Amino acid sequence: MILKTPATSANLGAGFDCLGLALDFYNKTLIKRSNIFKVSIKGEGEDNPYLKKHNLFINIFNETYQKLTGKKDTFSFSFINNIPLSRGLGSSSSVIIGAITSAYYLAGLSINKDNILNNALVYENHPDNISPAALGGFVCSLVEDNVVKYIKTDILDDVKAVVCIPNKPISTNVSRSALPKHLSLADTSFNISRSSLTTAAFMSKNYEMLKYSSYDKLHENRRMKAIPELFKIREIARKNGALMSNLSGSGSTFFNLCYKDDASKLKNILENEFSSMKILELNFNNTGVIYE
The missing domain is CATH 3.30.230.10 (Ribosomal Protein S5; domain 2)
Known part of the structure; x- marks a missing residue:
């Protein structure tokens, strides 16, 4: 087979x-x-x-x-x-x-x-x-x-992924050790609302709403400290057409979603800025x- x-x-x-x-x-x-x-x-x-x-x-x-x-x-x-x-x-x-x-x-x-x-x-x-x-x-x-x-x-073919893959791996077990033991009510409410809206955006194919929903206060910033360049990827991607820009899993890859017409431009910008990383422009698998 x-x-x-x-x-x-x-x-x-x-x-x-x-x-x-x-x-x-x-x-x-x-x-x-x-x-x-x-x-x-x-x-x-x-x-x-x-x-x-x-x-x-x-x-x-x-x-x-x-x-x-x-x-x-x-x-x-x-x-x-x-x-x-x-x-x-x-x-x-x-x-x-x-x-x-x-x-x-x-x-x-x-x-x-x-x-x-x-x-x-x-x-x-x-x-x-x-x-x-x-x-x-x-x-x-x-x-x-x-x-x-x-x-x-x-996922509609209106959107594509642009992923940034650093040379440095991150162990999931090590990455989980960076997570907090307790969350405030405000941070918990923040994540529940964003997770809910992200789900609704994908289900309704209203990808524009991902600009507002794809944020986190639980794990991303804590995990990204292991590779500080990831903060810059997120900043640049969001300024150049990314509807969402997030740590992929526990890292070290950074995942960006954008409209298909913006994908090549975003890929080129990230390649020029982060020459040591592998940058891939990908469709989604359904x-x-x-x-x-």
Whole structure:
């Protein structure tokens, strides 16, 4: 089978651990039945021999496939990894969703994305990245009694993403250590209102409202201190057409959304200002994981 799993951007400002969207940027995996177990990696992680011996995708795939079939069949895996590791673009969620989806497919079972999501909770208990990785589009989700509850909507091609990827990774666990133990009532109310309006803006396709809703007082500024250039990215992007400009996940990538007619200009401005970073102009993915 051939599998494509999208990168994702989560939190989107105030939507901590519940809002996320999928990008038209993928890891690709080719899986074949084989007499000999083989692994090849190109792209992200290709120089890391540890990933061949302790590969999260293969471990989850084997565990899920054996649970579904009761068999220990042999496969070869060829990975073409485009999503950078530990950069806030959902690389681990892409792996988790891809591994479970491919196990269902090669077990000969129908693929129900609700089942995929609920199985993914074993490996990732926050739904903000796994939901758009599976479903595509913009997704608001939560977990209730070990079940992912969500509402998803497509993102129109009126808008595009411009993402800034620093060379420096940020560990999600380390990043979470920067979060406050307590929030004031004022800051809590601020985030609830912005998260609600962000959700409404995507659902109603009123992207202009993102100019007012995509702010946060819980995590962004605290996490961005690890890479101070991110504050400048946000300032420049908002002055040059970005409807929203937010830390992607826990970082270090910075996510910008703008009208498609403004995307190339914004990309060029950010490239000129931040030459050490990779700047990508991307469409959005509305289908989630793709397989054949």
